[in-house]
Each structure stands twice: as C-alpha cells, then as structure tokens.
Amino acid sequence: MNGADWTALLPLILTGGAAIVAMVLIAVHRSHGLTLGVTLLGLVLAFVALRPAASVAPLQVTPLLIVDDFALFYLGMIIIACIAVVLLCHGYFAKCEGHAEELYVLLLLATLGSEILVTSTHFVSFFLGLEILSVALYALTAYLHTRARPLEAGIKYLVLAASSAAFLLFGMALVYAELGTMQFRDIADRIALGTGLHGAVLLAGAALLITGIGFKLGVVPFHLWTPDVYEGAPAPVTAFVATISKGGMFALLLRFFYGNGGYRVPSIYLVFTIIAVASMLVGNLLALQQRNVKRILAYSSIAHFGYLLVAFLAAGAFAVQAVTFYLVAYFITTLGAFGVIAMLSDGEREADDVDDYRGLFWRRPMLATVFTLMILSLAGIPITAGFLGKFFIIAAGASAAVWALIIILAVTSVIGLFYYLRIVIAVFSALPGEAEGMQPRVLSLSAASAGTVIVLAVLLVWFGVYPAPILNLIQVAAGGL
C-alpha cells in the first residue's frame, strides 16, 4: 500500500481508530462526556478525510476495497448518520441506568463495518464488513440488558443474523467454486465470457447470496426479525439498524448486482420482483394491525425497501440516482422519527405506543412538528424529501416502463397512509381545551438531541423543496458506479 492508498482509506482508518481510542480511554478514565467527545471527533475527522480521499478517487485499494465517487457519497451519508445517532444516544442513555460508554465503541465499530460494505469489491471484504457490523449490532440491540425486551431482541437478532450469514457464506462458496474468483468485477467478466448464469450451482449461489442480503435489508420473506428488533432495541439503536446497516447493504447490492449485470438474468430479476412486491404488500398490510409506533415503523421500513427495489429493478438511467436519493431521504426521515421517539422515552420505558403521542402537538409543538414532518415524509407527502424520493422512484420506473410495479407501489403506499395518518392524528388530537385532564410526561430534553432532530427536519424540507444541490452530488456518485 502506498500513500494514495492510505489517503483513500483514511475515513475508514479514522473511524476504526476512534473506536480503539475510545476503548482505551474507557479503561483509563470512565466518563460519558469524554467518550462522546472522542467519538464525535473521530467521526468528524473521518468526514473531513473524505476530501483528501476524493482527491485520489477512484482508487482500487488492494483487491478488497475500492474508493470511488459512489463509495465516497455513501461513506459521507453513513458518517453523518452515525453522528446523528451518537448525538441521540447521548440524550437517551443519560436517562438510563448503567454505563453508556461502551455503546460508542460499538457504534463506531458497526459504522466501520458498514463503511467496509460500501467500499468492498470482493467477497472477503463483503463478509468481513458484514460481520463487523452484525456483531456490534447484537451487542447494541441488547445494550440495555437489564430490560427484557432488548435482551430478547438481541438474541433473536443474533440467531437469525448468524444463520443468514451462514447462507451468505455458502452462497459465496458456491459462486467461487463455479467461477474461481471472489472479486465482483471478475465475476462479471467470467459471466460475460460465456459461463453465463445458467449453471445450477451458480444459480443456487446467487439465491443464497440474495437470502443473506435480503435478511440484512429486512425484505419479505426475510423480514421476520424486523418488528421485534425495532421494538426491542433502544430507539437510537433502532435508528442505526434502520439506516446505516440497511443503507450500507443496499449500496453493496447496487455495486454487486449492477457491476456484474446480474439483475438482468431473468430468474434473478424475477426473484427481486417477487421480493419487491411482497415487501410492499406485506409491509404495508401488517403495519395496519399495529398500535406500537416502533413496530409500525418496522413494517413501514419493509415496505420502503420494497419501493427501493422497484427503482433497483427499473435499472434505467435513473435507477442508481433514484435509489440513492431515496436512501438520503429515508436516512433523514428514519433518524428524525426515531430521534423523536428517543427523546420522548425515559429511563423506564420507550415511548412507543400511539397513545404516548396523543396531543403531543399541543404540549410540545416543535417536537410534534418534527415528528409529523418525518411521518409525512415516510408517507411521501410534498415539501418533504420523501415525496421527491418516491417521485424519483416512480420516474425511474416509468422510464423503464415497469408499470405494474409502480402501480403496486402507488396502491400500497395509499394503504400505508392509513397507519401514518393514525399516528399524525394522534399527535394532533385532543385540542388544548380538551387536554386538561391529561398528565403530560415530564421530560428533560437534551439539547444535543433536540438540535439533531431540528437539523434533520430542516434538511428534510430543504431536500424536499430544493433538491438541486444534492441531486448534483448524487449524479456524480452514481456516475462513479
């Protein structure tokens, strides 16, 4: 590795370095504020390091990793999302008993795993990234180990994620056995050379790979962990799972299946179509039955990844850009929504029942406004980024003429409105005059969390009204793939 290689990997190195520094620091001096500071500093430096990294991009660093415009954009997204999660964690875990410091080490490690996913071009780095991410997530999910639900969610996640990793590994082995390479580009070349994707072994390998990836994305039929983990994990951790973990995986999906043209193989296309339709339907329909906000958001995330797959399948000139823009919007929205949930939760329990939000607007107008904006963005209503994201996806679908898929998207997102509206109406119900008898939960809001969700709301509206700057960035990023 030469100097340019080091520069290119600097964001990853800094993230990993921050984890080590934080760990050592905890051993020396245990302090929530200090650990938080080191974590934030590491992440900010990693973000700043994107600039020197961009100056040497695109660069293949060892056969395992590539730093190109596409990877850089997703790195930026992941790092910013992690900063938001860290800020939310500060307010949230200050209210809980027990030590909070190790949390930040785990967060940094998980982020590093996701960063490796978006830069990887090789099965080895893919698997390593996935495992670094997953193992940190098991611990994060069960971080509040004195409570029953997080523990249950953590174990559930551990069992399912470990078995899905096994599937993934087996799939990689089959592909390697057939093609003799583990590098994404070589796989594409050998397929193009005429081996084709016809062999049963290769197809089985692809199916197992899709299983592993589908599990991480939480799409139907690999979604069973999603509601329980979303519900059980502490709200900021849920935000992490929903955004950084899933987003990193989707970036890898784009790189892998677009890079080798695998999505064009009819059987794989069919599989993804079925997954997309099933996710849209199941996610939206099951969410209707829920009264728990975190479970609703879990099912809605299943549906949202179904929408993303529609753009993925459209595969037109627009597709990568549409997916990336949608993910940006989805990151902001999800972080904001779980941010508000985290702020309303206290040391005792999560504020995850719809009733916890009744009349919120009349008690805490700012918080309620942010929350409503996030929900409306998930529902795809204008002036939020979620609308333009959905718009972009439908445009990508229309340009590839996958009419059936986009009509299903439209119909299912109307089903989705039912449960989004139920939350919104709860937030605005009970006019001040009627709310006299209600006992508002006393909360001390942390300034860091409040600032974070407000910044997220501003970004949400900014990208929803004037997306031109971010679109230019995304165009560059998509061009890099």
Added chain:
Amino acid sequence: MILVWLIGIPIVAGVLAWAGEKWRADASRWISLVALCADLVLALILWARHHGGVTLVPNVAWFTEVNWLWIARWGAHFHLAMDGLSLLLVLLTVVLGIISVLASWREIQDGTGFFHLNLLWVLAGITGVFLAEDLLLFYFFWEMMLIPMYFLIAIWGHERRVYAATKFFLFTQLSSLLMLIAILGLYVLHHTATGMWTFDYPALIGTPLPPNTAMFLMLGFFVAFAVKLPVFPLHTWLPDAHTEASTAGSIVLAGLLLKTGGYGMLRFVVPLFPEAAHRFAPVAMVLAVIGIVYGALMALGQSDLKRLVAYTSVSHLGFVLLGIFAWNSLALQGAVVAMLAHGFSTGALFALVGALQERTHTREMDRLGGLWAVVPRLSGAALFFALASMGLPGLGDFIGEFLVLLGTYREHLGVTIVAVIGILASTFYALQLVQRAFHGPNARHWSIRDLLPREILMLAPMMLILLWLGLWPQPVLDTFRPAMAALQHTVSRQVGSAPTSGITGEAVARGGGGP
C-alpha cells in the same frame, strides 16, 4: 412577481398567525384577514390591469408569468402563469378565504393559531394549483393543499371527523398517485419523442402519443380530477367530509377544492390529451348527468342541512363536467361561470348552516323550523342562497347552468334532457330546505340571535357577486374568454385533420366566439 406574492403572502402569514396566537387570542384572526385582503388587492390590481383580457401573443393568454429554474436536472421549473381563467379562480379563492376567516371568528376557539395556519396554507396551495404551469410544481401544490385540509377536517370537525378526514385523504391520495404516474408517463414519453426532459405544460402540449397510451394517461389525470370534482362513482368521500368539517372547512372544500378538479379538467385533461378526451367524452357526459340527477335526488332525502348542501354540490359540479366535455364555447363559458357561482352560493349556504349550528347546536332540519319569525335576516339570506343554488334566473348559478345546457344541446339532446330533470329536482330540495328549516311552527321555541354585523358583512358581498354574475356577467365572460379561446385553439390545432365533432369540431367551427 405578483404571482409569487399571491402564494407567498398566505404562507408567511400562516406562520405569523400561528406565532401570533401566543401574543393575543385574536391576533391570528386579524393577521389572516389582513393577509387575505392584501392578496385580494393584488388580484384585483391584476384584474384591473388586464381587464378585457387583451393578449399580447396570439393563442397564449397569459397575463403575466414567472418562470424560474427549479430542479435543472429534471427539467422542472418554478413556472407560474395567469390567464383569465386562473385570475377568476384565484379571486374566488381569496374571497372565499376571507369569508372562511370571518365565518370561523367565533366557532374556532381551540388551537386558533394552528387553525389559521392550516387555513392559509390550504388557500396558498389552491392558489398554486390555479397558477402552476409546470406539471411537477402543479402536483406539488396539488398535494400541498391536502394536508392542511386534512387537519382542518380532522381537528376542528364534528363528531365523525377522523373517519371523514381519513376517507377524504385516501380517496384523493390514491387518485393523485395515479395522476403522478400519468404525469411521469407523459414526461418519459415526451423525452422519448423529443429528447428533452421537461415538465413544462406548454412544452408538453402536443406530445405525440399512441392512442391507447394517451387514453391511459388521460384516465390517470381524469381520475384525480374526478375525485375532487366529484364525479359520480367517486364522490362518496364528499358528503362525509363536507358534513364533518367545520364551517370554514366546508366552505373551502365546496367552494374551492372542488374547483381544482374542474380547473384540472379544463387546463390539463383536454388540452394534453385532446383525442383521448374526445373518445372519452360520451362516458364523461353520461357520468356527469348521472351525477346531476343522483346528487339532486340524494339531496332531497337528507335531513342534515350540511349533508343536503353537500349533495347539491355533486349535482352542480355535474354541470361543470358536462360543460367541459361538451367542449364548445357556450358550454365552456357555462362551466366556468357555474364553478364561480357554485363557489359563492354553496360557500354562503355552508356559512349560514354554520351560523345556525353555532346558535342551535344542531343541523337536523326536523329539529329546526319556524325560524323565520325569530331570525328574519338569517332566514332571508338562506332563502336567497337556496334560490341561487336552485338556479333562479337573475342569479349566477342560472347563467352557468343555462349556458352549459345550451352548449350541450348542440352536442347531444338526450343528455341535455336528463340534465334538465336535475334542475327540476333542485327546485324541490331548495324549497324543502327553506320550508323545513325556516317555515312552519316554531315547535322547539327557538329564540336565537339574528345575524351579527360580521356575518352580514360576509354574506352581503356574496349576494352582490351572485346578482352581478346573474344580471351582467359580461365582464367576467370577457375576462376568461381569451383564455378559453386559447385552450380551444390548442386542442383544435392538435386534432386538426382528425375526423371530428364535439370537442374538436366545435372549436374549429366557431373559433371561440361567445354569445
């Protein structure tokens, strides 16, 4: 630039009104009132400047426009433009907006600031819909008016408000998404044909489309507008939403939101897809007369005053649809006048029912009765607007419906005859309303206050406007005639050589001349 102000003032004033609530209880009302009056002045200035509708460019009837680049990569522009049609509808919006603020002066006591925020934003959204000439921007405004409207119904409505609001939202949202798909389909096909990505309405006109595709895209737009208008089988959200909404909500719904449907048909459905619209016209006209008769008959059977008025809307807007799809100059003029007149007469009726409910706490006609002696001014006003609504000659609605029938008569006799039956039924429900609520014995011994000065102030202008529309509609007709001529020209130019009648033949033959 004035166009931006027209939308910007309510948006900013909405935020101020919300903030103003903390300062003084009445502040948000006054802020809203002042902002809307400022808007009214701006709109009137535009009207005065372009009275008579002189157009500089032939076949482009814009008085004024704003065209900024918005999202360059998608070819989306912040393109607002105003012609005579938009101007009149914007005026309607602002006037009814003022009426809504006045009508809810006493009714809304809880969450006043947020109420006015929603009211002003829904008005801004509607104004945007009437002005946007970029399909993405249009869709943006189209959706932007939904959320505040949803809140207006769901928070300040009556007993079953959440049910009604949700139903309203789902109907409109599903149809809007179909329109979005149609918009994007058109956008992609335009790119295929010309290599240009654009949402610009003038540019998209005349995109060559295969007939079947055109039909599907046209239906996408049609469904969205048909839900709003509402057209017969898609109307079921309307009685619930109108009945459960607060007074201002009902006024905005009936007076303005329904008009966005009619406007969309005029501005987008027919000009963008003239041949498909032509092929679809018979179906649309049949749906229109079904709506006319069905709405009137349903109105006859209601005992809830608001529900009654709501069903009359279904009937009246049927005339608008009929006029639009008859697509000759007479019918089109009728459709526009009918939209305007319906906005005022129905808006006023809802305001009156609201005033009555505020005093008696009921909307059931069976529990009212004998009010004429108690509240003569309120009863007289109700009689006036009920007569306007049934189409009494000399009032605005009559001109609109008469012109529509005249225009339709040239296209199809049978449809016209059935539509006339609808007018007949309207006589019954209008008289029944007055009879049951205001005449007869005062069995419940109501003793309530008559109209307050504030209420007279809001009803009197509506009476004058309806009289004006009914007795001397020429200035109004002159204002929108160039706009309609331009639309007709657009359509006839596109269909040019195709075998024509109805939608196209008429425009070619008469070239947009008026009565």
